[in-house]
Amino acid sequence: DGSEAGGAEQSPRRAGAEPGAAGAAQPGPYLAHPCGCPFWSPRPSIPPKVRLCVHCLQAVLPRKPPARMEARTHLQLGSVLYHHTRNGDQARGHLEKAWLISQQIPQFEDVKFEAASLLSELYCQENSVDTAKPLLRKAIQISQQTPYWHCRLLFQLAQLHTLEKDLVSACDLLGVGAEYARVVGSEYTRALFLLSKGMLLLMERKLQEVHPLLTLCGQIVENWQGNPIQKESLRVFFLVLQVTHYLDAGQVKSVKPCLKQLQQCIQTISTLHDDEILPSNPADLFHWLPKEHMCVLVYLVTVMHSMQAGYLEKAQKYTDKALMQLEKLKMLDCSPILSSFQVILLEHIIMCRLVTGHKATALQEISQVCQLCQQSPRLFSNHAAQLHTLLGLYCISVNCMDNAEAQFTTALRLTTHQELWAFIVTNLASVYIREGNRHQEVTLQFIGKDKSRPQLPSEVRIPTNPNIPGRE
Known part of the structure; x- marks a missing residue:
């Protein structure tokens, strides 16, 4: 059965390797030996013989195997399917x-929690988020x-809340994870939890909470002594947040030292070789991003800085490098974050093209961007x-003001982001001014207490003025 599903030879799974852990062997669904020991094939079939694998696993269940083997077989079948x-x-x-049976078996954590993790992912794909949450809890x-598993499940539930834009609940969970990691003696994973929380606080614009958190993270990162790749990965995460924080605040000059450190850091990490030695603390079996993804991310924040600083040629150069690397990565990796990176890079370079007059490009x-977005709801x-x-x-650049107005009006209906809303309204005002339409006026509203849409204590009305055409 094993040779049909996964290859000709089998060898025991590495002792102590948690499924899905950073640095651990990642064979995919491993098969159950008749004695119940997990085995996996180091040479999987290419392409995978999924049908044969499923048939082999299904053949186990009618024989009424012991509870451990039954639960593991259900997990393997569910994972393959x-x-x-x-x-x-x-x-x-x-x-x-698998989840139901494994809960009744003592000391069967790997099957129990992997089943819970996969099942919650499946529920989310089926838009049954309300079913996934209590399962994860x-x-x-x-x-x-x-x-x-405790840390991994906390990360997973926090990610679920983040996707639902419930950043408060996500931050609370990440705080719980940071404290738990401290208790179990994992400063590395504690830093990951805190940096993740800092990222969400930046998204919420809670700058007063971000400052002390980033200061604490910086101390933890510098003091932690461990795997060089993990340490550099933490430093990249920390510096990316710092650079983003400065750029959000419009402090283009202040960001230069951090950006230089970030670029040096990614050069260092690209020269390091992955260490196959597993951490002694199981709570350390995590990583933030693969170093290839981090390299693209550093290109991205460099492009953001170049655009804000007005270095358009530099922005174009780094965008070209990043997009070239993304194309290579996407041939081997279908991670959705790569598509997100690509869309953000294209959004920046499109603005650069419009400023420099390259309208067709x-x-x-x-x-x-449209094609990429069509692939993912x-x-x-x-x-x-x-x-x-x-x-x-x-449309403004080609003097199609009616179309520009329609696009901006649609964009206003689709966003609740404060800065984007203000940017759209400002450009819509320029359209009305250029058109000299006396019957149109733009109501600029700023963010108030209601976060659902931009609102303002006092509305500022800007009437159009036909006597100054072209003036914005």
Whole structure:
């Protein structure tokens, strides 16, 4: 059975390696030996023989195996069906059985919590978020004696809240994770929790809370002694947040020292070789991003800085490098974060093209953004307002004011982001001024207490003035 599903030879899974852990062997679904020991194949079939694998695993269940083997087999079936097929109903059924059976078996944490993790992912894909949350909460509650899984499940639930834009709940969970990591003696994972929390606080613009948190993170990162790649990864995470913080505040000159450190750091990490020695503390079995992804991210923040500083040629140079590397990575890696990086890079370079007068190229790149967003509903939801804004800017550049107005009006309906809203309204005002339309006026509203849409204590009305055409 093992040779049919995964290859000709099998060897025991590395002792102590947690499934999904950073630095651990990642063989995919491993097969169950008749004695119940987990085995995996170091040479999987290419392409995978999924149907044969499923048939082999299904053949185990009618024989009424022991509870441990039954639970593990259901987990393996659910995992294979979830990752390699579209049989969501069957995958869910097997994972639910694995979760149910494994809860009744003592000292069976790897199957129990992996089933909970995969099952919650499947629920989220099926838009059953309200079912995934209590499952993860229960798994978190009973995993406190298993540091790796407790931290991993906390990260997963925090990510789920973040995707729902419930950043307060996500920050609370990350704070719980940071304290738990401190208790179990994992300063590395504590830093990951705190840096993740700092990232969300930046998204919420809670700058007063960000300052002390980043200061604490900086101290932890500098004092932690461990795997060089993990240490440099923490430093990259920390410096990316610092650079982003300065750019959000418009402090373009102040960001230069941090940006230089970040660029030096990514050069250092690119020369380091992955260390196969697993950390002694199971709570340290995490990583933030692969170093190839970090390299693209550093290019991205460099482009952001160059755009704000007015270095358009430099922005174009780094964008070209980043996009070239992204294309290479996407041939081997289907991670959704790569598409997000690509869209953000294109959004910046499109603005650069419009400023420099390369309108046709800008339109082609807007088309690329549309194609990328069509591949992912979540990506489209997050970038629809920006996309309509870019189309509006393009319409202004080719003097199609009616179309520009339509694009900006659509963008206003799609965004609740304060800064983007103000940017759109300002450009819409310029359209009305250029058109000299006496019957149009723009109501500028600033963020008030209601975060659902930009509002203002007092409204400022800007009437158009036909006597100054072209003046903004």
